[in-house]
Amino acid sequence: MSILLDKSTKVLVQGITGRDGAFHTRQMLDYGTQIVGGVTPGKGGQLTDDGLPVFNSVQEAVGETGATASVIYVPARFAAAAVSEAVEAGIGLVVCITEGIPVLDMVTVYHQVAAQGARLIGPNCPGIISPGKAKIGIMPGAIHEPGRVGVISRSGTLTYEIVHALTTRGIGQSTCIGIGGDPIVGSSFRDLLPLFEDDDETDAVVLVGEIGGDEEERTAAFIQDHIRKPVFAYVVGQTAPEGKRMGHAGAIVSGNAGTAESKIKAFGAAGVPVAGTIDELADTVRAKLE
């Protein structure tokens, strides 16, 4: 098993005719993802180079294909509306890759997704991969290996680096999820940890946090009360100056809030080991699983 995604998940691509959408659709197909079609308003009725049907709306696409998941590659100014359209059409899992969505749009969308009982991953994220089964997003498939460790991260490239460190030590992954680097994202560490806790094929979880907000602190308390499986953490941004955004819109220390120190301390107090380097993180996971 894995969480959220496997070979049977039927996936739609919103923005399938765009440059990024088309490129990553091919990558996802090659990895084994069941892509059933795409949506680009005004281009309904066409077929993509990969022979996939294009629809004008998510509603229509769901009706024709039975898709249950969608991935969004549309530009920032249209992305929040794309998420809304997907959940209104009954899509249960929406993965939004797009970076740069206005935060107030995400306030509205976040509560709409919750009211519909759907799940949103992202925005500003690499997506989800269940190694050996399927991937929804932009991560390189080749560095992953099927296995029994779950990964949840606020980052993109850093997650690949960590997955690579695990894979080269012979530690495969059940599912890896990039939750996104924005201040407001659809799913938090706390939303996803219980899925790994209940997954028979996950033995341990790696969390990759960063400066900004208090999600890591809240997660530490949550783990103490609700999670039995071993959890390992890594937090970046100790050298970040106050008041500066470190690339990700959500990675900012404001006054004394959101520091790496506070997050590391909270994990430590909850009994979650926090590694100082990526190698140390991977070595600790390996030692625990052996």
Added chain:
Amino acid sequence: MKIHEYQAKELFGEYGIAVPPHRVATTPDEVQAAAAAFGGTVAVKAQVHVGGRGKAGGIKVVTGAEAARTAGEAILGMSIKDIPVKKVLVVESHAEIVREAYLGVILDRSVKGVTFICSAAGGVDIEEVAANTPEKIIRFHATSRDFPEAEARMAASQLFGDEQTVEPVLNAMRGLFNLLWEKDASLAEINPLVQNDRGEVVALDGKVNFDDNALYRQPEVAALRDLDEEDVNELEAKEKGLSFVQLDGDIGCMVNGAGLAMATMDMIQLFGGAPANFLDVGGSSNPDKVVHAFQLLLQNPRVKAILINIFGGITRCDDIAHGILESYKRIEINRPVVIRLSGTNAEEGRQLLTDTPLLTADTFEAAVKQAITCAKEAK
């Protein structure tokens, strides 16, 4: 994005929040003229984005146009936290303050909405109030565009403890809330909101920050940006599509991905070095980006060594290597460069770089250690 106090006050005015009469001045003459027009007591306030203006001597309360001129001369000649003061705000200050309060709305990630923060302890640092006397703060939330009328009314009646101020305080709350939603602000605060001896409720000072992601649809807000307040290198980086933050160490960093860039800086510090910057070159295969990144790093005289840390995913290491070769052709790279390429096409990338003076390292950790050694030897 940040704006000045005088710009915040103009926005407050637009949203029906009372502000005292004020005028912007850029010379002592203009300060004198403004003070003469208002008559009596005025406050002369430095317009810079940094906090702590009062403590730095950037705010003076004086009586009479001559005294205002002297105050204006002093403030316009000073720098606050290295930022030269180029504008002051002259504020009519005739009324006596009876009570001071704090009123703010913030875009709050932890509630996925907007949080109102109200405190009868105004005029001081609200973070200190929150840390030391949290009982003095009232908070409530809105998770949609609807103004939370009932909670706001309750808070407004407690703020000054005076029935007469409830409507004007509520009005200020509505104004801040509407401003935040309509202008895509991430924070809008009045500190202090005062009740004066004329029975008025007035915003004496204020601050508004905006969501950078939304500036594309807020051209009027974007036009308020004061380029004098921005870091030149960070602006230049932004224009070139790079994400850059200056630090004060001596190891220049070029990394793909924001998270990996932070991890690289942290590891430099962990092994006893000091990063000179945060720089995310992103996932582009455009060699120009790498050239621009090199230029940015080399502009900093403190940089003694450069560390390039690339994990190829969608980004291909051979694309980055082409960018590096191009950089060596186009600009003089006169400091040691350590590079670590891993992931997609790493071997092809390394082969492209065999005839360059680059020092290649096999692992992230080895690259960091080598860059630290290079920086130390260069001293």
